[in-house]
Amino acid sequence: MLQFLKNWTLPVAMLLGVLSYFFFARVSFVAPLKPFVFTAANVLTPTLIFAQLLLTFCKIDVRDLRPVKWHLWLLLFQLFSCVAVALLLLFCPMDDVYHSVFEGVMVCLICPTATAAAVITGKLGGNAASLTAYTLESNLLAAIVVPLLFPLVEPHADLAFVSAFFKILSKVFPLLLCPFILAVLLRWLLPAVHHWLATFSNAAFYIWGISLAIVCGQTVRSLVNSDAPAYVQWMVALAALAACCLQFFLGKSIGTRYGERISAGQALGQKNTVLAIWMAYTYLNPLSSVAPGAYVLWQNTINSWQLWKKQRREAVAPSRSPKT
Numbered sequence: 001m002l003q004f005l006k007n008w009t010l011p012v013a014m015l016l017g018v019l020s021y022f023f024f025a026r027v028s029f030v031a032p033l034k035p036f037v038f039t040a041a042n043v044l045t046p047t048l049i050f051a052q053l054l055l056t057f058c059k060i061d062v063r064d065l066r067p068v069k070w071h072l073w074l075l076l077f078q079l080f081s082c083v084a085v086a087l088l089l090l091f092c093p094m095d096d097v098y099h100s101v102f103e104g105v106m107v108c109l110i111c112p113t114a115t116a117a118a119v120i121t122g123k124l125g126g127n128a129a130s131l132t133a134y135t136l137e138s139n140l141l142a143a144i145v146v147p148l149l150f151p152l153v154e155p156h157a158d159l160a161f162v163s164a165f166f167k168i169l170s171k172v173f174p175l176l177l178c179p180f181i182l183a184v185l186l187r188w189l190l191p192a193v194h195h196w197l198a199t200f201s202n203a204a205f206y207i208w209g210i211s212l213a214i215v216c217g218q219t220v221r222s223l224v225n226s227d228a229p230a231y232v233q234w235m236v237a238l239a240a241l242a243a244c245c246l247q248f249f250l251g252k253s254i255g256t257r258y259g260e261r262i263s264a265g266q267a268l269g270q271k272n273t274v275l276a277i278w279m280a281y282t283y284l285n286p287l288s289s290v291a292p293g294a295y296v297l298w299q300n301t302i303n304s305w306q307l308w309k310k311q312r313r314e315a316v317a318p319s320r321s322p323k324t
Contacts, residue, residue: 011304013209014297017216025224041214045274048211049115050179052204056118056128057183058194059201064129070258071134074268075141077250082110086149096285097232103153103284104236104291108243110145111276111292112138115175116208117266120303123205124310126262132180134267142275150283212300215274219293222277228287236287237294244269244298270299 024030024037085106089099113135118128147165186194226233248269255264276292 009209013213014216014300017213018220021217021220045211045214046175048207052119052207053115053179054183055197055201055204057180058198060129062184065133067133070254070260070264071137073254075137078110082106086153089153100285100287101235101239103288105239105243107276107280107288108240108291108295110142111271112142113267114270114272117270119204119208121263121266124262124306127260131263131267146279154284215296219296222293233290236290240291240294241298244295248302271295
């Protein structure tokens, strides 16, 4: 049983999140617990992300956190693809349905790398330190580009640049930077504690699994409670699938040229969807938030498949090695 959970953490977490939502939504005798569960989920998600990031950062040498060439190519893709979709929305007349579809694509393109991407990257055998550096860079890019472009696409958004800029910074950067700063301080000031935490670095993957279950439950809740027709939600969700596949493919293709196929694929493909959902609600048509909500399922389905392939290769390799 433990081996099964180890091999199938991501799909089990996704299924558990979906089933948990329907349990609390449809079973009447647990109705009094709904406010508590909703509050607990909102508190647990950032807490768990902080914990798994701290464990991940404790095994990374600060000297490895430096920009490299593939970072630039990925940042340029995020910037110009987002600008291209924004120009399409500004200058090409379209009805509200297609407008929401393209807004959903835009938020999926500019959304920064997930703060938990280093966990999957390490599990797949990639360079978690290089990906962490890109995560910092992509968050800075999003913090600058989003307040500039999104209010142009949805003119009703009434947040000024300065307030929107600092609102994004206040949401993203503490969650990303505080675990990193704490890990660095522990390495310098309390090396024994740092070493002890580093021994639990693999637990970060399973902490992320719990976080994933919570986010998947929240995603299903958002989809079920939406007023939009089902076919429109499906169009937005399928557009998110196309954006997800494109970004994983381009990331891997660019990374292959620099010997960082896994890291670059995760850097461009795995998104901070919690932040993306918030950005869509804040700046765009709320229906566009279905895209990052669906992106949660698409990116973790792809990662589950990649982890399964890696585990299968590792299981087959020993059986093929010559006996001595």
